[in-house]
Every structure is written in C-alpha cells, then in structure tokens.
Amino acid sequence: MECLYFAAERCRSCTQLATAYEQQLRTKAEHCAGLLADFDSLRMLPPQASAESGFRNKAKMVVAGTSQNPTIGILDADGHGVDLRNCGICDPALRAAFGIIERFIIRLGLIPYDVPRRKGELKHVIITVNEAGALMVRWVLRTKKHFVALRDSLPEFLRALPQATVVSVNFLPEHKAVLEGPEEIVLTAAQTLPFTLNGVQMHLRPQGFFQTNTQIAAALYRQARLWIDDIAPASLWDLYSGVGGFALHCARPGRQVVGIETSDQAVQAARVSAAELGLDDIEFFSGDATEFAVQSQTAPEAVIVNPPRRGISAELADWLNDSAVSHVVYSSCNAKTLARDLQRMDNFRPVLGRVMDMFPQTDHYEVITLLERR
Missing domain, CATH: 3.40.50.150 (Vaccinia Virus protein VP39)
Structure with a gap:
C-alpha cells in the first residue's frame, strides 16, 4: 500500500x-x-x-487547527494537528465523510480544541462504518457550548450525509489523553449501528466496542x-x-x-x-x-x-x-x-x-x- x-x-x-x-x-x-x-x-x-488497505471500519480523528481551517487526523509531537483525511487504511466511506465533517465545522463555527493551550471545544470526531456503508458519527466536545448548534443542525447534516444512521455528542471535559468521556447524548432516533457478520446481526452503541x-x-x-x-x-x-x-x-x-x-x-x-x-x-x-x-x-x-x-x-x-x-x-x-x-x-x-x-x-x-x- x-x-x-x-x-x-x-x-x-x-x-x-x-x-x-x-x-x-x-x-x-x-x-x-x-x-x-x-x-x-x-x-x-x-x-x-x-x-x-481500506480495512478499518472506525476512524478516531483528532480535530485541531481553527474553525475556518480545521485539521482532521492526529497531533504531531508539539500537539499541533496533522490532517489525515485521506488515510489509506480507512474504509472509503469514512474518507468520503471527512469533507462533510469539515464543512460543518466551518459552517457552525465549531472551535477545535488546542491541546498545548488547553482551549477550545471540539476534540475528536469518531466515525464507524458497517458492512453496508451506514455510519455512526460521534462529536466529542469539551463542554456543551456547541451542543445546541450540533443538535439543531442535525436535519441538514443528515441531508448532507444520509449514510449517517447514528449521530451523537460525547462530552470530555478533562484535559487528558483519552478519546471520549462518560456522558453521551444520541441525537438520532436510531440508537445503534447494526453489523451483520456471517448472517448474525449485532448492534453497536456509541460507547460500545467492536473489532476495527x-x-x-x-x-x-x-x-x-x-x-x-x-x-x-x-x-x-x-x-x-x-x-x-x-x-x-x-x-x-x-x-x-x-x-x-x-x-x-x-x-x-x-x-x-x-x-x-x-x-x-x-x-x-x-x-x-x-x-x-x-x-x-x-x-x-x-x-x-x-x-x-x-x-x-x-x-x-x-x-x-x-x-x-x-x-x-x-x-x-x-x-x-x-x-x-x-x-x-x-x-x-x-x-x-x-x-x-x-x-x-x-x-x-x-x-x-x-x-x-x-
């Protein structure tokens, strides 16, 4: 690859x-x-x-940069964002979603979290795709400052990304090297992302574990x-x-x-x-x-x-x-x-x-x- x-x-x-x-x-x-x-x-x-390549069904992406020029990927050694939205090990359906995620960050003015300065709101975006191409999108915020904007924009988000079956907001107020916090609010009617493997259907909730x-x-x-x-x-x-x-x-x-x-x-x-x-x-x-x-x-x-x-x-x-x-x-x-x-x-x-x-x-x-x- x-x-x-x-x-x-x-x-x-x-x-x-x-x-x-x-x-x-x-x-x-x-x-x-x-x-x-x-x-x-x-x-x-x-x-x-x-x-x-394209084997990962889950992308755990750090959001950094600015509201008008966000990066979606990882952090470098100094805590600054490195954009990896075209990462080749991610399922193509995940890569296709990152552009829409970026547009909503810009349109809603979501403030990426600045790790070195410990300021900002949007920490991560975690996206999972099932075998049929349906998505679970999880926004990880520091506080509830942007929650209303994300909640109210849900209909527009679903029109832009109709594959999104489950959309949720997670809250991680602490400054520590973890991906998510204990509180999660699911915005969509659907609460789980189904996976059907070998004819057996399983359900993944936002904070549940599934093989990547x-x-x-x-x-x-x-x-x-x-x-x-x-x-x-x-x-x-x-x-x-x-x-x-x-x-x-x-x-x-x-x-x-x-x-x-x-x-x-x-x-x-x-x-x-x-x-x-x-x-x-x-x-x-x-x-x-x-x-x-x-x-x-x-x-x-x-x-x-x-x-x-x-x-x-x-x-x-x-x-x-x-x-x-x-x-x-x-x-x-x-x-x-x-x-x-x-x-x-x-x-x-x-x-x-x-x-x-x-x-x-x-x-x-x-x-x-x-x-x-x-």
Whole structure:
C-alpha cells in the first residue's frame, strides 16, 4: 500500500508500511509461533490475511487547527494537528465523510480544541462504518457550548450525509489523553449501528466496542464457531463478550450460553441482537468476568475469553485451570500475555491456533487458540 503521509513522514503509525504484505503476515505468524513455542501440542493453522488497505471500519480523528481551517487526523509531537483525511487504511466511506465533517465545522463555527493551550471545544470526531456503508458519527466536545448548534443542525447534516444512521455528542471535559468521556447524548432516533457478520446481526452503541477490521472480525467469529460446534458443548460462557459476537455466533438450540461484559451499553446491544435472532437459550449480564466465574456455583462445558491486551487475570486463569471446564477458546490481541496465561493454565493443552491479521501495516495481530483439558 502506498501512502503519501508515510512517505512525507507526516504519519508513521503504520510502522510496517514499507514491508510487503506477504512478508508482514509471515513475520507475524513466526512471531506468534516463537512466543508459543513451549507448547508442543499446539498446531498453528495458516494465518488469516486481511485486505491491505481500506480495512478499518472506525476512524478516531483528532480535530485541531481553527474553525475556518480545521485539521482532521492526529497531533504531531508539539500537539499541533496533522490532517489525515485521506488515510489509506480507512474504509472509503469514512474518507468520503471527512469533507462533510469539515464543512460543518466551518459552517457552525465549531472551535477545535488546542491541546498545548488547553482551549477550545471540539476534540475528536469518531466515525464507524458497517458492512453496508451506514455510519455512526460521534462529536466529542469539551463542554456543551456547541451542543445546541450540533443538535439543531442535525436535519441538514443528515441531508448532507444520509449514510449517517447514528449521530451523537460525547462530552470530555478533562484535559487528558483519552478519546471520549462518560456522558453521551444520541441525537438520532436510531440508537445503534447494526453489523451483520456471517448472517448474525449485532448492534453497536456509541460507547460500545467492536473489532476495527470487519473482514477479520467475521473470520474470527467463524473460526470460534467452527471449534465450538465441533466440541458441541451443552453450556458455554463468553467472557469479555462485548456486543456478543462470539456468543451469538455460537448459540444453538438447547445450548445454554451466557455472555459477561463490563459495559452496560454493550450488554444492552447484545440483548437486542439475541431477541431479534429469536435465541431463547442465551443471556447477557453486566459484570466483571473474573468475579462472575469465581463466584459461580457451577461451570460450563466450554468458555470463550476475549480479554484486552493485559490478558485474563491470574485469578481467572487459576479458576479455569481448576474448574470442570473441558475446553477454552482464547482470542487474544497480545500473544505475550496469551503465552503467560497458557503457562498458568497447565491443566489445559493448546491444540489449535491461528493468527488473524486484524491490524495490517503494523506489528500487531490477533491470535485465537483452542485449549482442551488434559
């Protein structure tokens, strides 16, 4: 993939852009195999390749500059805006929306937040696109100074960008390096952006988590579903369930499925999906995965875990290791913490694994593994 921003050294986020994609994929597979080399029972399947460009379904853009000349992209080392609206890893539908975003910033006189001076209002614009091209647009403001202008301009905004299904305003009053604050007001009638992967419709709320590469997310869910259906457990837990991707894909009549997720919004979205799909044997609850497991009086036959980069807690690893769970599917975005957790869970034998290239042009990747009790 060619990138003028990379060539001009305006953005170096895609650290592997100068490396041929086939070599990137080989390097990731070798890196993962090296980290998991202590597990002789593990057979790695061929890595799942991604599209090289246009694969990101979410753009988290910093707004800087001025009301009449805004930048939409990132900040340089001095805190000044670098415009990246033609970033090649973003879905074309996202890139097409940035010009309209700019026009509304100018027309409404929205004041970009100046990080070095700690002044201004508009901090970020976060846009997500689903597989059908529908968009979720989130304006992140410091205060409510521009809220009325954004709310009142909604009909005009939707005429200019009819793909926008969900539009919301988020408030981040603190000066800190995060993307969003706790308060969110949805301006549109639609509250969720639907994603349909492998025939399973899921719903994303503004503050919910969804994998940033739709193609690889679909492949990840297919792989987990294949392994779970081969095992055919009567009961299944999906810990760190998010909007329910794994749980919804693995649900079957008569199979008792429970999803646990800390985000209330994600749990609400997962419940909507389950109701739409007519799934009676699946439940989603808001809570901590470790607390849910260790406090439970029973254990399921199989567990799926999809933790953040830090991996699962030592307490959860110990509980799984000593439980009656027969199989674990572990989806990880950090093979180092995966290797650590597998070492701790020595009553399980890793049997299958696969690198899923969720993040092309970088060193990062997802890896999914199947564990069976010894």
